[in-house]
Amino acid sequence: MPMKSFLLFACAFVISSSPSFSQAKKEFRGVWIATVDNIDFPTRGNFNPDSQRAEYIRILDMHKRNGMNAVVVQVRPATDAFYPSPYEPWSEWLTGKQGRPPFPYYDPLQFMIDEAHRRGMEFHAWCNPYRAEFNIGKSSISPTHITRMHPEWFLTYGDKRYFDPGNKEAQKFVVNVIRDIVSRYDIDAIHFDDYFYPYRIAGKEFPDYLSFEKHGNGLSRDDWRRSNVDSVILALSRAIKEEKEYCRFGISPFCVWRNDNKDPEGSATKAGMTNYDDLYADIVLWLKKGWIDYVAPQLYLEYEHPTVPFDVILDWWSKHTYGKHCYIGLAMYRANSNANWRNKKQLPKMIEAVRNTPNMHGTVFFSSKSFVGNPNGWSDSLRLNYFKDPVGVPSMEWLPALPEYVEADN
Numbered sequence: 001m002p003m004k005s006f007l008l009f010a011c012a013f014v015i016s017s018s019p020s021f022s023q024a025k026k027e028f029r030g031v032w033i034a035t036v037d038n039i040d041f042p043t044r045g046n047f048n049p050d051s052q053r054a055e056y057i058r059i060l061d062m063h064k065r066n067g068m069n070a071v072v073v074q075v076r077p078a079t080d081a082f083y084p085s086p087y088e089p090w091s092e093w094l095t096g097k098q099g100r101p102p103f104p105y106y107d108p109l110q111f112m113i114d115e116a117h118r119r120g121m122e123f124h125a126w127c128n129p130y131r132a133e134f135n136i137g138k139s140s141i142s143p144t145h146i147t148r149m150h151p152e153w154f155l156t157y158g159d160k161r162y163f164d165p166g167n168k169e170a171q172k173f174v175v176n177v178i179r180d181i182v183s184r185y186d187i188d189a190i191h192f193d194d195y196f197y198p199y200r201i202a203g204k205e206f207p208d209y210l211s212f213e214k215h216g217n218g219l220s221r222d223d224w225r226r227s228n229v230d231s232v233i234l235a236l237s238r239a240i241k242e243e244k245e246y247c248r249f250g251i252s253p254f255c256v257w258r259n260d261n262k263d264p265e266g267s268a269t270k271a272g273m274t275n276y277d278d279l280y281a282d283i284v285l286w287l288k289k290g291w292i293d294y295v296a297p298q299l300y301l302e303y304e305h306p307t308v309p310f311d312v313i314l315d316w317w318s319k320h321t322y323g324k325h326c327y328i329g330l331a332m333y334r335a336n337s338n339a340n341w342r343n344k345k346q347l348p349k350m351i352e353a354v355r356n357t358p359n360m361h362g363t364v365f366f367s368s369k370s371f372v373g374n375p376n377g378w379s380d381s382l383r384l385n386y387f388k389d390p391v392g393v394p395s396m397e398w399l400p401a402l403p404e405y406v407e408a409d410n
Contacts, residue, residue, distance in 0.1 A: 001100065001382060002018060002224065003144040004329060006034055012145050012288070014123070014410075016030070018178070019315065024389040024391045025275060025359060025395045026215070026388075026391050026392050026395075027355070027362035027363075027389070027391055027393075027394065028068055028069070028070060028124075028294075028325070028327045028361055028362025028363065028364065028393050028394065029068045029069045029070065029071075029362055029363060029364075029366035030068065030071065030072050030094060030296075030363070030367050031063050031068050031071055031072065031189070031364065031366075031367070031371070032072045032074075032126065032329075032365065032367045032368065033059065033071055033073045033076040033126075033367065033368045034074050034077075034126075034129070034223055034366075034367050034368070035073070035075070035076065035077050035082060035091065035093050035178075036077035036078060036093065036134065037077075037093065038056045038093050039060060039367060039369065040059070040368040040369045041055065041056060041073075041368065042055055042056075042093070042094065043055060043252070044064045045096075045221045046371035047094070047095050047096045047102075049102050049103070049105075049106050050260045051052060051100075051117075052094075052108065053106070053111060055324075056111070056112060056115065056123055060115055060116060060119055060121070060366055061119075061384055062372070063121075063368070063371070064121065064373060065383055065385045066371065066379055066382045067386070067387020067388065067389075067390065068121065068385060068387070069120065069122065069390070069391065069392065069393055070121055070122035070123075070124060070188075070364075070369055070393060071112075071121055071122070071123060071124070072114050072191050072364060073116075073123065073124070073125065073126055074126040074127075074128070075109055075112075075125045075126060075127060075181070075215060076088070076089060076126075076128060076177065076181075077093065077128055077131075077134070077280055078091075078128060078131050078132060078133065078134045078139070079128075079133075079145065079146055079147070079163075080092065080093075080098055080145075082108045082109055082112075082133035082334070083107055083108060083109035083185070083394055084101070085180065086180065087146070087173070087175070087176060087177050087180065087290060088145070088146065088177060089108065089142035089143075089144055089145055090102070091117070092139065092140035094108060096140075096209070097140050098139075098140040098141055098142040099142030099143070099144060099145070100228055101314075103366060105391040105398075106336050107336050108380065109125070109181075109185055110185065113185060113186060113187060113341075113404055117186075118155045118405075118407065119407060120390075120405070120407035122188040122189070122251065122393055122402075123187055123189075124186055124187070124188060124189040124191040124248075125168050125181055125189070125191060126190060126191040126192075126193065127177075127178060127181070127186070127190065127191070128192075128193060128195055128298075129163075129192050129193075129194060129195065129196060129232070130163040130174070130195060130198075131146060131160060131175060131195055132145075132147050132161045132162055132163055133154075133160060133200075134158070134160060135159055135160065136159050136160065136161055136365065137159075137296075141167055145171065147161060150170075150173075151215065152167075152171070153167050153169060153173070154170075155161045155207050155208060156207070157198055157201065157204070157206055157207065158198075158201050158204070160198070162198060163373075164207075164208055164211050164308055165196065165197060165225065165228040165229060165230045165232070165280075165291050165308070165319050165366075166208055166211035166212065166215050166224070166225070167211060168215075168374045171228075171231065171232045171235065171304075171394040172235075172257055173235055174236075175232065175234060175235045175239050176364060177234055178190055178239060178240065179243055180244060181241070181243075181244045182240050182243040182244055182247050186403065187247065188247070188248060189204075189247060189248035189249065189250055189293075189294075190236070190240055190247065190248070190249050190250070191250045191251075191252065192251050192252070193252050194237075194253050194254045194275075194278060194279065194281070194298065195202065196279055196281045197225055197278075197279050197281075198279075199228070199273065199278070199279070200273060200359065202224075203317075205233065206224055210353040211257070212224060217296060218396075219370075222277070222280065225280040226280045226281075226282050227279055228280070229280050229282070229393070230282060230285065230286075230363070233251075233286050233291050233292070234289075234291055236249065237249055237291040237292065244309075245400050246400040246401065246402050246403070248293040248294060248396065248399065249293050249294075250292060250293060250294040250295065250296055250327075250407045251281075251283060251286065251294075251295055251296070252295075252297070252298060252364075253275050253279075253281055253283045253295065253298070253328060254275050254279060254281075254297075254298060254311050255270070255271075255297050255298050255299045255300065255301065255308060255329075256269050256271040256273075256275065256308060256313065257274060257275050257276055257282075257284055257316075257380040258274050258275070258276045258277060258321070259271055259274060262274075262277065263276075265284070265310060265320075266316075266377065267308075267313055267316035268312055268316075269307060269312060269313060269316075270306045270307040270308070271307060271308050272307070275403045278386035283295060283297075283301070284320060287320070287321065287322040287324050288322050290322075290324070291410065292327065293320065293324060293328075293396055293398075293399065294323065294324055294325035294326065294327060294361070294396075295325070295326050295350040296327040296328070296329050296364050297313075297317055297318075297326070297328065297329060298329040298331075299313055299314060299317075299328050299330065299331075300329065300330075300331035300366070301313070302338075302340040302341060302345070302346060303349070303350075304340045305340075310350060310353075312326060313356055314353060317359075317360075318357045318360060319358045319359075319360050321324065321359045324357060324400075325361040325396060326360055326395065327360075327361055327362045327363060328350075328354045328362075328363050328364070329363075329364050329365075329366060330347060330350055330351070330354075330363050330364070330365050330366070330376060331365075331366060332365045332370040332375070333366055333367055333370040334349065335370065335375030335378065336374050336375060339345070342376070343376075344367070344376045344377060346376075347376070347378050347381075348381055348386065351363060351386050359362070360391070362364075362394070366371055
């Protein structure tokens with residue numbers, strides 16, 4: 001072989017076999033974009049459709065630069081809609097007044113899906129299951145809102161109004177809302193957050209005693225509450241797959257299922273509140289039964305946390321995925337909130353730990369606006385290091401492949 005040809009061959013071999021040029025492993029790289037109370041989008045007071053679209057594009061472009069391959073966008077923050085719904089009114093956080101459509105008119109959900117897919121990013125439609133009135137007396141409530149149409153379906157707890165999870169008609173309503181979204185939009189997943197039964201208010205019991213007396217069927221109140229949540233999760237799972245078999249169903253629970261002092265299957269933690277005992281969300285059951293396709297536990301606590309250390313709860317989740325995907329929720333928003341979160345290594349160490357832990361399939365960050373200021377240089381770390389090489393989201397072998405969409409040239 002001539003020397004010139006040999007050198008070219010050798011260079012080609014080195015390049016093709018070098019790890020630095022190998023295809024990076026697929027992983028979920030998501031970010032939550034919250035619309036409730038205008039946390040992330042749109043900016044409070046921005047009711048102009050052109051400005052909203054431009055703002056959303058800036059958000060997507062920022063996350064694309066940082067290496068993200070998925071967005072989890074809140075489209076039903078409080079029994080309202082960021083899309084034209086036959087069941088629920090337009091959101092006050094979109095137009096300034098609940099029930100008022102965008103003017104000039106557009107469909108924000110369709111726009112947001114299209115723009116995500118144009119950038120090769122998955123779109124997960126994030127819905128809050130049971131929150132109906134965000135702030136009683138202050139929230140804008142439309143005459144057509146379901147709390148006005150069926151007040152008997154709702155309970156007041158603190159300054160908010162919630163669906164009664166024990167009311168079967170309310171459950172059917174929620175399932176119909178989700179079925180409608182899946183049937184009409186090319187979303188990649190339905191995503192629910194952690195608000196099933198609400199987080200406890202000290203000294204106040206959730207006022208579902210009448211519903212329990214009527215429908216308890218001899219169960220303890222705790223078991224009855226869990227059965228209420230189980231039944232709606234199962235119904236949602238079936239409805240989603242009936243509409244689009246490939247559409248994923250994910251839940252983002254509070255980080256602790258149960259403490260091991262309550263259950264030998266629980267984690268070696270001392271959380272003051274847990275999914276199973278306080279939110280009545282038996283996430284382990286849903287994974288075991290295959291009712292959900294992924295779990296995105298909110299591991300928002302630092303390594304040094306005295307009762308729920310990050311490494312302890314990460315290890316627990318790695319052993320309790322039951323063959324489904326697990327995307328670890330990380331707290332970009334906690335940057336500089338205390339001495340531990342002022343440590344620039346806190347978040348990068350978590351990303352590395354997730355990647356080196358069995359049964360993990362990626363990360364998802366809360367929340368979008370936390371990236372804007374590049375806290376502790378973490379946005380730069382993602383863009384230049386951890387998420388430097390673009391990758392796809394891992395496939396789920398138990399589901400049909402998602403429809404292909406071609407990333408457009410921007």
